Amino acid sequence: MKLRVHVTPRRGVLDPQGAAVKGGLTNLGFDGIGEVRVGKVIDLTLASTVDAEAALALGRDMARKLLANETVEDFEVEVLG
Amino acid sequence: MKLRVHVTPRRGVLDPQGAAVKGGLTNLGFDGIGEVRVGKVIDLTLASTVDAEAALALGRDMARKLLANETVEDFEVEVLG
Amino acid sequence: MSTIAPRPGDPEINDALVREHGLSDDEYASVLRILGREPTYTELGVFSVMWSEHCSYKTSRIHLKTFPTDGPRVLQGPGENAGVIGIGDGLGICFKMESHNHPSFIEPYQGAATGVGGILRDVFTMNARPIALLNSLRFGRPEHPKTRHLVEGVVAGIAGYGNCMGVPTVGGEVAFHGCYDGNNLVNAMCVGVVEEDRIFRGIAAGPGNPVLYVGSRTGRDGIHGATMASDSFVEGEEGNRPTVQVGDPYTEKLLLEACLELMKEDSVVAIQDMGAAGLTSSSVEMAGRGGTGLRLHVDRIPRREDGMTPYECLLSESQERMLIVAAKGREDDVRQIFTKWDLEAVVVGTVTDDGMWTIVEDGVEVASIPVGPLTDEAPEYDRPRAEPADLAARQAQPELPAVGDCNEVLLQLLASPTIADKRWVWRQYDHMVRLNTLVRPGAADAAVLRVPDTEKAIAVSADCNQIHVKADPYEGAQGVIAEAARNVACVGAEPIAVTDCLNFGNPERPEVMWEFERAVTGLGDGLRALGVPVVSGNVSLYNETDATSIHPTPTIGMVGLLESRDDAVGMGLPADGGELVLLGSPRPSLGASAYAIVCHGVEQGAPPKVHWNEEKALLAVLHEGIRRRFIRAAHDAADGGLAVALAEMAITGGRNPDVGPGQGCEVNLAANPDPIARELSLFGETQGCAWAVVPTSHLADLLALSQELGCMARHCGRIGGDRIVVTDAHQTRAIDLSLAEARAAWEGGFCASVGLPQPPVRD
């Protein structure tokens, strides 16, 4: 069972990294780029054979406890199968 | 048009951050966690109204030129719509 | 008075809203009187932040007035963004310390990082080039479930910001105590160098001059941060906090370079950073100092988000922003420099002569407040004070049984997290960038930095022993001054000025207010005795969680001057040997000591008292003795007493910590061999004492100098071997410990206590 957790800067929270990437891309000649946000993606393999529902719950729990810092970050959990 | 680019450590390349996350989760009492890999996710809004095909190509170009370092990282581009 | 129509969409003003904004009935009555009408929502927000404890110092002001702030060297005292003390050669040292306690508890990384960002801006707005950062950190018990996370986050945040700025973090302190379980303290200090005739101030002068906004865009960050810093915590409510400010040190680095470049020219009249209460306090303070008015067009403020109201724009605490008053017609010169550094600079208003602070949104006035009353009529309280009921109990001398094995005591003390090596911390800080760090963290009681383009150097140290202050705020605070002064003297410097950061509990509790008043008086009296002024400072109140206040923690940042940078010494015992001389008369006390806490779990007793005549004689001997090359290394006795100080010198060895495996020594302390008396002389804490390392050839010189300057000096032993040996009056070995064992305890104590992986020990 594989889980993917996306951790992204919360809406409204400054994302200096996103701004720098946007600047970099623009310098490179990529035009018309709007907002850029940079976050983390964490891919986990679960040894246990839980069902998708349980895996999602587990992922959320991990995100809340460790993977994301909810003061400044949002997260989404996805089962990759 | 929104693009999402995943940049992940290449298979076979050591991922100390993934190892640290795995250690952290195990300390927290999450058992049975196999491999953990930590990568980046970059969400971009494109102002231009290109079609999905062209957007994907654009995203790959950005990833190759800036977003990923292919010596140690792989990338995937996805159109979020 | 003009009337201002309520802005569509703004909430209606009512009692509940006024109370939510933290204004008391009396304060609100003043608002009504000043305006001659009901405030708009925007104005209510402005009064709320300007009159918050954090911005108005309403509780502390009457006490801070007692500080000595004058002196022949003072170029800028308290009241500006930072203070400046002259060091000759046409240069001044500009410095200040500030707290970021509450934000760092909620989000340790960003809270600490933005604390560093804020204090840097305070210094470079004065046109000073920052050359050093320090920090004083207080965490809860190491075993508390939150502590490790807070330690890691705070240290990483300080490192993340300071390192990226290219300003070395050269010193500080870290202590642990249960009273900080719910309120950690993060005090950051920045030190810069400024040309004495090029000091810039935040005075909005010259009606008609344009006001420019520069730096990052405004978002909804930390709205009401200032009011938050003026409130207590309730456990479990951390979720309801405003958007946390995220620091962008990269932008701040650009801002630093752009501002310093700008201030080389004459296109700028005034400059001020946007700190707590953002655009509001920066603009109001600039107008207040200038006796002018300002008219700002809030719709021109660069924003990160759509739909922000004037209220939000004015109260946002987004980081890395500055407000500049330019000379009329010079806007383009200003813009040009900021564009060079990839920053935005936008004209957002003008200086006026009507004394009004007026905010306009799309041509409509949304706030108009007379500047004078807004600043001058800010509330000021003389809050009730009462001696704490448990004061006598706090000070009662504890009856402590002897531990007996002094080796064991020494190891326990060395391994206790407050005393142990802080290498895990400062290794994460770039402490060398800019090439000025002559004495690095860990190598001495104070860091020493060369002052660029001169022969001089400065020594900097941040100190507080809150155990002593809690036991007796007046005596303890004097001790803080004495220790800070000794710390800079031990590297060869003369103490010349201080900044302070007064961290206290809830001032609405009379006992806390009593502690505050006694501590401030103690600091002031100590500084007067020394002849050293306060040039800047900061107050952080309401450090209270679930009705428990922190220990009173008045942190001091001391700056000392070395006329010749070649004079600087460290604290490590040199490999080529020498004599050990104890300077000063020990008056050891086991009350309120690390020994009592660590070995007996008892926190009780009166702290050691400062005897200023002796203390000053000690400082003079250290300073003169180092200058004349009689003293090659020195370290004062602080936490853990004379034995701990000696062990630290032995372990440290060399001038910088990466050099050499340490050096053994053997000294005789002439201690009474009775077990508890012996522990008292080894581990009792005292003011006014320091160990000095003297080449054998200069021993007589130092003893003579000490006598001449009225300082006790006793030759106790010499450097050598690979053991730390301390004998008592019967020549019995009270301590006989291998250097390796002492070193392992000291080097491993911090990480072991907090549960962190220890960095590898290098050869």
Added chain:
Amino acid sequence: MKFGIVTYPGSNCDHDAYHVVKHVLGCDATFLWHKDRDLQDVDCIILPGGFSYGDYLRCGAIARFSPITEEVARFAQHGGYVLGICNGFQVLTEAGLLPGVLRTNSQLKFICEDASLVVANGHTPWTVLCPETVVAPIAHHGGCYYADEETLGRLEGERQVVFRYAQRDGTETDEANPNGSLNNIAGITNARGNVLGMMPHPERNAESELGDASGAWIFRSIIHSFLEGTRA
């Protein structure tokens, strides 16, 4: 001899490099602004330490697209001397002027401390005058050198590895490796030898007030090599 020191937005050791070449070693020195293309006739370019573009995304990634970096690449291709220190090394790898990549330290923390380096190849223009070991402080978060096996084999085979982390006495041990770099690599050159990248900061140990001053030998070496070259 004239040195050019590049200032990227976020560079913060540019003044340190300038100070050492100019005031300690007495050479001519000038700053090169990232938006410029004029190399001002310099003989050696230093890409200094710091956090170019905030080190956001990846250290050195964005700086590689600055106009000045393109000129530095051209200069290097013509055999000009280029020294990348710390962030400068990261820029050089990102720009493809040096092989491999610098990844986050294995302990995932920023480290600032003295590092002892053994000079693995004393026959480069950068090391001809160097003693067997030099001390140079490190100050980085992403200094873990990595290259694929083939590249690494080539670097070792061609003796392009110039500095390795070592004990004070010069022995290479795992404990002396502060960041997890492959083969204890602290600095490498390109095949031609005119481009050197190193994570440690030799400019921080070029004056006796600040250490044993052994870092200065790297600068003295390149000055010597340049003068030899012009004489030849």
